[in-house]
Amino acid sequence: MGLTAKSTGIYAFLEDLNQSSVKADAIIALAGNPNTGKSTVFNGLTGLNQHTGNWPGKTVVLAKGNYLYRHKNITLVDLPGTYSLLANSADEQVARDFICFGDPDATVVVADATCLERNLNLVLQVMEITPKTILCLNLIDEAKRKKIEIDIAALENILGIPVIPTAARDKTGLKELREAIHQTVFGKRCNHPKPMVYSENIEVAIEKIQAEVENLFQGRINSRWVALRLLDGDTTIIQEMRNYLQRMEPKDQPVSETYKEVECCGSFGSRV
Amino acid sequence: MSAAEFELTRLPVGKRAEVVRVGSVGSMRNRLLDLGLVPSTVVEAVRKSPAGDPVAYKIRGAVIALRSEESRQITVRSLD
Numbered sequence: 001m002g003l004t005a006k007s008t009g010i011y012a013f014l015e016d017l018n019q020s021s022v023k024a025d026a027i028i029a030l031a032g033n034p035n036t037g038k039s040t041v042f043n044g045l046t047g048l049n050q051h052t053g054n055w056p057g058k059t060v061v062l063a064k065g066n067y068l069y070r071h072k073n074i075t076l077v078d079l080p081g082t083y084s085l086l087a088n089s090a091d092e093q094v095a096r097d098f099i100c101f102g103d104p105d106a107t108v109v110v111a112d113a114t115c116l117e118r119n120l121n122l123v124l125q126v127m128e129i130t131p132k133t134i135l136c137l138n139l140i141d142e143a144k145r146k147k148i149e150i151d152i153a154a155l156e157n158i159l160g161i162p163v164i165p166t167a168a169r170d171k172t173g174l175k176e177l178r179e180a181i182h183q184t185v186f187g188k189r190c191n192h193p194k195p196m197v198y199s200e201n202i203e204v205a206i207e208k209i210q211a212e213v214e215n216l217f218q219g220r221i222n223s224r225w226v227a228l229r230l231l232d233g234d235t236t237i238i239q240e241m242r243n244y245l246q247r248m249e250p251k252d253q254p255v256s257e258t259y260k261e262v263e264c265c266g267s268f269g270s271r272v
Numbered sequence: 273m274s275a276a277e278f279e280l281t282r283l284p285v286g287k288r289a290e291v292v293r294v295g296s297v298g299s300m301r302n303r304l305l306d307l308g309l310v311p312s313t314v315v316e317a318v319r320k321s322p323a324g325d326p327v328a329y330k331i332r333g334a335v336i337a338l339r340s341e342e343s344r345q346i347t348v349r350s351l352d
Binding site: 083084086088114115117118121 | 299302303306307308332333334
C-alpha cells in the first residue's frame, strides 16, 4: 500500500489521536524553544503518562499524553523544540503544520523566563496563527535567582493572551496553567492577541491573496497567515494546504478543482 | 560599507559590536533573524573553535555558534 497524504505527516498522528481508546475533549499543542523545560511542563501536566511516537515520513519524535481536569480529558501534544515556525527544518515544519493544520483547541508556548526576549519571537509567530495561545513563562524561579523581574500583568496586556509563570521542576504554577487552558478552551475567556501589522505594500498584497485562500478553506484555517507564507515564497506550505484539503474533501467541489486553485495561489504568491 | 562597519567575522574575541544589517537571503536570512540578529542587536564574540571556525557569539542572552559563511553576511559596527 502506497503512502498517501492521509497516512503521512501530521495526519497520521491525528488519525492516531482519533483512534485513541480515550476520546479527548480537547487537544492542546505544546510549543517552545529548545531547552525551556517544555518536556518538564509536559510531564508535570500529564504526570509522565506519555507516549512517544514518530511521525511517518519525518524523523521527528512527538510525544502525547493525557490529563483530567474538571472532568475534561485533555490530550497534550509535545511539539519539537523550535526557535521559529518559518520551516527552516523538519522540526519547524512539523510544529508549524500541527499548530496551523492540526487544529489544536489551544496552543501553549513554553518560554524561558531567564531569556524572554529570545523566546518572544516564537510566541508572536504562534499568536499570528491562532488567538488560542497561552504563554507559559517557565523557569521563573531561575529568573528570580538571576534578579530578573517580569511584570506578568503588563506582558498579558501587551500580548493580549494569558501569561502563566511556572517552575515546572517544582510543579509551581501548573494548576494555574491547567486552569488557563481550561478557560481558553471551554470558558468564555476570549483572547485578543495583538495583531501584527506589516508595511502598506505587504498589507495590500496580503489582502489580495487572503481572499483566495479564504475561499478555499472557508474559515477553517487562518487565511491571513497562509497568505503571508505564500508571500514568503514558502513552497512547503503549498503541499501542506493540498494535504489538508485532500483530508477535508470539500463536498461542494471535486478535489482536483481545489488543487488547481492551490496551484494558482502558490504561483501568485511567488510572483509578488 | 562605511569605515566603522565591518563583517562580523572580523570581530575579535571579547569585543562587542552592533548589528547594522543582515545580508543573506532566503531561509538563511530567516534563520539569522530568528536567532535575534536584527539591526541594533548587540553581539559579543565569546570564543573561537580550535580551527577558528565556527565562532561562538553571545546574542541576546544565549551563546550561539556561527560559521564564517553565516557571519560574513552580517554587517556590524564596533561598540568597544
